[in-house]
Amino acid sequence: MPQNIASSAKIISASILLSRVFGLVRDMLAASLFGTSWIYDAFVIAFIIPNLFRRIFGEGALTAAFVPAFTDYLENKPRQEALKFVSSILTALTALLSGITLLGIIFFVFAPGLLSLLFDIAPKTQLTSNLTAIMLPYMPLVCVVAILSAALNCVKHFAAPAIASVLLNLSWIAGLLAARYFSNDPGQQVTWMAWSIVIGGALELLLQLPVFVKKELNSPAVFNLHHPGLRETANLMLPVVFGLSVMQINYLADNLIAEICVPGDGAVSALYYGNRLMQLPLALFGIALAQAAFPFFSEYIAKKDYTKARQSIIETVNSCLYIAVPASVGMAVLALPLTRLLFERGSFNEMSSSRTSIVLLMYSFGIWSMACQQIITRAFYAMKNMKTPLKVGIVMVGLNFALNLTFVWFLQEAGLALATTICSLLNASILLRILKKNLPGFELRQIHNMFLKAIFASCLMGLACKGVLLASEKYGHEILRSKFVFLLTQNISAVLIGTGVYFAVMKLINRKKLPAS
Template sequence: MNMMALWRSTFIVSAMTMLSRVMGLIRDMVLLNVFGAGKDFDTFVVAFRIPNFFRRLFAEGAFSQAFIPVLTEYKTTKLHAEVQILISRVFGCLLTVMTALTLLCMIVAPAILYVYAPGFHADAAKFDLSVDLFRLTIPYLMFMSLTAFASSILNSYGSFTTPAFAPVLLNIAMIAGALWLSPYMETPIMALGWAVVFAGILQLALQIPELWRKKLLIPPKVDFKHEGVERILKLMLPALFGVSVTQINLLLNTIWASFMQNGSVSWLYTAERMTELPLGLIGVAIGTVILPALSARKAEQDQTKFKAMLDWAARVIVFAGIPASIALFMLSTPIIQALFQHGAFDARATEMTALALQCMSGGVLAFMLIKVFAPGFYAIQDTKTPVRVGLMAVAANAILNVVFIGIFKWMGWEELHMALALSSTGSALVNAGMLYFYLHKREIFRFGPHWKKLFFQFMVGNAVMIAALWYGLSWYNPDVAPWIRVFEVLGLCVLGVVAYVLGLFTTGFRPRQLKHG
């Protein structure tokens, strides 16, 4: 994949992700307006997060990271008929495993919820509702696993538009469920469960026509002894942990939050959604595009281009990630006020969510770098190193949870959810830092001499942006109509971007410094 193709693919994924994230913001605004940040929405967040956790663990996470390098190697070195056989065998094995896992989860749903949200057990009605919602939404896991399978195939063949657009359908379905289906439900929040299942079916159906046109829609056949399937399983087992550290940390945080005051889960969820905006636009887009490209360079044994691609991806990430982290911290309260403070989402919910967002903002750059550093290992089919790093990150999150919660209680602070947000940031920094350490140690990637100038230029640009936002915030007025607050925040964002770019240009920075190679 040449430079223009990389940028074109990144732009497509970023544009589709932008659409998805905008729809996601609208979705969250609608959901919080209809249901509020309280008991019922806490229940849905927990119930939906479990299939979402498994989806990222088995489907989009470990499976994609193991499947794409093997599929790319087959595509590069073997006949198309052999590629079709691989797809058929993987399809059959994946369908079998995910169907069995879905049925098992439905059977043992109460036990899963007891482990995942033990704090809910003290409220029988809340616990029973979470079990019902979980059983309703868990089929989403099977549909999304097959969707991730189809998306991985299309990405390997340079097709990114359809897979990147698919998440938009989830947001549309959930908005429709909240606005039009919930009034007809005896328990309104259950409408979101039905919307999630319907969205899973839609996202899978969307991939089928393009697979058919590319002659890649192959009937499934179960064969766990196939050479390609065995290699994928061998790579996938350690990757199950390595690529899912963030999800495991969210699981730990949810367990803690289930014991905290009502609303804690919702506040953390809303803050996480805001950090996912820059992460999705840049980090996920780059990570999605670069894994097939790195895998192809590995198959071609082109080490020079391999390193150059990683360097290019890191430059783009740092260019966008540092100002995104700073802006989320400085504009946390205005952003939450503008987007969510209306209907059932009150001023207290805004305050609590903004505090969580400030604590999470410091990890945005780290989360984005993980999306680039981890594929550097998966492309060379090394899944053990990310696992080793993942263990360190999960241990850091668990330790920091205990430490920060202890400090907050000792200080007499009631905002314990902030401790969980700070732990997520600390864990992400450990994860990104250790991935880079091993990349550097093994001479896979390192920040070369040209980075000294880049770091200076980024530092100056961000300093100018901070000054501009500080000035702009003095003019911000929250006591206006909600739609005016939105325009005020958009104005602050534009001011920050302009100041950042002007600050960069004063140091001699030019866009060509972000060119690949």
Template sequence: MSQHVRQIAKDASIVGGATLLSRLLGFFRDMILAYVLGTGIAADAFYVAYRLPNMMRRLFAEGSMTMAFVPVFSRLREEEGDERAFAMPRAALVWLLMILGVLTTLAIVFARPLTLLITPGFADDPKLFELTVELTRIVFPYIIEISVVALCMGVLNSYGHFLAPALATSELNTIIIIGAGVAWLFHLDVAHTLAWAVVVGGFGQVLMQQPQMRKFGFTWRGPWSLRDKGVARMGKLMVPTAFGAAVYQLNIVIGTLLASYLPTGSISYLYYADRLVQFPLGVFGVAVGTVALPGLAKLAASGKTGEFTDTLNASLRLTLFICLPATAGLIALADPMVRVLFGRGAFGADAIAATAGALVAYGAGLPAFACVRPLYAAYFALSDTRTPAVTAAACLMVYVVAGLALMGSTAHVGLALATSISSWFNVLVLGFVLRKKLGGSWFAPGRTTLWGAILSLGVGIGAYATAGHPYPALAGIAVWAVAYMALASLFRVEEARMLTDFVCRRLRRRKGQA
């Protein structure tokens, strides 16, 4: 296995560990929110309002800017040095503040028609509609804060530092938990308190990145220009990427729109189920795509096609090795997971069953959700942002058709299943086109995917057998994870041995330092 692949695995493990902490805090946060908000009017209003700036975040920040920023900034550093390259993020910040400042102002002023556009079904309930409008006006400025965080992430990732950006979400979750606690203790309006907590948490996320930025010699004070060539180059890459991200966010908007016509609580069921799917996806699936981009970009720029292909193949195999057992576990333990994590307070038996059904449907698409990330990294490294954008548009059509066909008979579960179907379509199309670019049969699943699928099936069957006892079933997840890794190592799956060796070295190092 090449050094590039080992570095990707190492960095992905670091990001995955930091994200694991964030996800655990996120689960605790959602448990608190499920208790104080439930799945009623306040919950639907808050999650819709919170979704709007997050949608813009993925469009302007992580969905396009970060992916376009890393290759351009890395090349500037190599060609012209750090001092010249530092002018680029400064100029990018000014552009961000101008563009997002205007959008935020418009969103606050026109919050009412914006809410009506996103959730027309809410118009039938004046109380729900007005609450959503109020919360949208409070939360929307978060897009500015999180976009600055994404810009900092681009700089730090270019230097091979991934930890600080990965920990940023933990800070936000902590602030939201504190906000929920304050609202409960002092009998404040929970939804409004949480909305303000999001804004405060976003500012904290920005501050968290600054010490690491300074360690690499970067300061926001210094020369910059609105006509910066690096920003112009980044902007050209962002156009098709932003279109693709816009299509993806339109997918979310349409899903919210369709769910608004379903019974009250449907949006919340989908939200909580998506949160559970995001746990394994964020811990390792997204991590591989994040850390793979800088390495793939360097290999593509140097014309090392063979090593580029090998690195991408290994990234996909590593992604599947982790996500296949996670998929089996999510589907097998959907009910006990929802019951233990959220089943208390205002979150009753009906909400548990409805959320578990959505979780099973989302779980079926987990491997596809994860594999899209390294595939996107490969396209961006090759400076091809058009193909992912066109494919995303096709996926939107697949989602709409599937969602309309399924929601009539299966309600919100049909919308979750439509998401999985469109994601698998996305992976297949991206893989087919990439095969033509790289030539030949570029992805060979090999022993990793074969043994991963066989062992994951065993994990799923075993976990399902324990599902009738919720707490022991969830406690057994660690046992299944250890058994999966041990058996994979026994059958000489290279990815299992590599990850095990890395963890053992880290533990020995910590023990030695102690």
């Protein structure tokens, strides 16, 4: 991997790791309080709307369209023009999302009351509506933060944007602790948690602003809807909304179908917890590498240095495969013991662990492809090719919906996770093949070879991990009486031995060249 991308990725990965550790603490507290209850189902559904806007417009489409345009301004136009462009984006975004948020709050506050005149409103529906109204202000806050972060990334500053999500998790944890100690009512507790998310979004914004000013990226507010950069970003963004957001749309469909088609409560919560565990390696490797590499991809393309662009894409994908493939296999093997270690306490019982671990197992098979998809998609966007991911994305969303409706009847919520995994495998493979045709001199041989090496070593690693689990189940309970200590020792032992096997096998494989594919 190019050294500049590697250095940036290390900063982002370290910050993401810190954020995800706090995120795990947050989810452990939430699982202990709410388990897979209808209360937590209501929260997960309510959080979908602001979180979807964050993923699509904040971290996804808007930044994907903004980074190439802003990089072009920085490289080829006066700096003052680049600053006016940023100001125009921020002003228009704030006005648009504030209006949407206000209308959304009005709707979710008054709609249940009006509907109750005609229908009986279930407590779950009422709570979902209330929580959505509370958390909607998080949407404009985090989207503005995303633009500030993207601008800082374009000037090669990664630290402050990378640690912003740590503040969100700290605020979330504080809200959960306050809820635990000051209330015994689950409805009040989940409301405290919702407010803590909005406060976390405000803290993220307060972190970014001083750095943004220090880097001299600020300029007087410009409300110019006719700014050429704003129009270019809008034109680029529309197809990106769909193309880059395929995973988020699929996740939204998963939750809605789980709520409607899976009998009883807990399906949405199990999907959420399984997705959260899957997101840890995905964020550390796929998202971190993609965020770090994207400005460099855009810079090389803007300078028409296709040799550097081609090599940086190949090396970044290979670095991702080197780590993400064993992460997929390891997460699949450790799905149940890891879920039990992290979540099985309080209201989160053995049935909750079983449901969540099966969801995690299905998600695990696609971690490597989801991670690579993040990088490959940004390679297209660096070339300002927004239509290709859009077209592939449309097909994948349709396929995911069809697979959801097929698998949900006999695998329940786990079938929804499996459908997402299948679509991510196809999405990454198709985009990679198309990229070969679109980027001059781009070859897949190096990527194929890395994948074959990684999958072979990972399978041996998985066998070693499974052996550790079987041995510990047979002999460990006699030595370690505490359930927590047993699970902690079991997971750590499997990870350490499995990691050692993987790197040893990879070292042996790399002594010989695989035949060209």
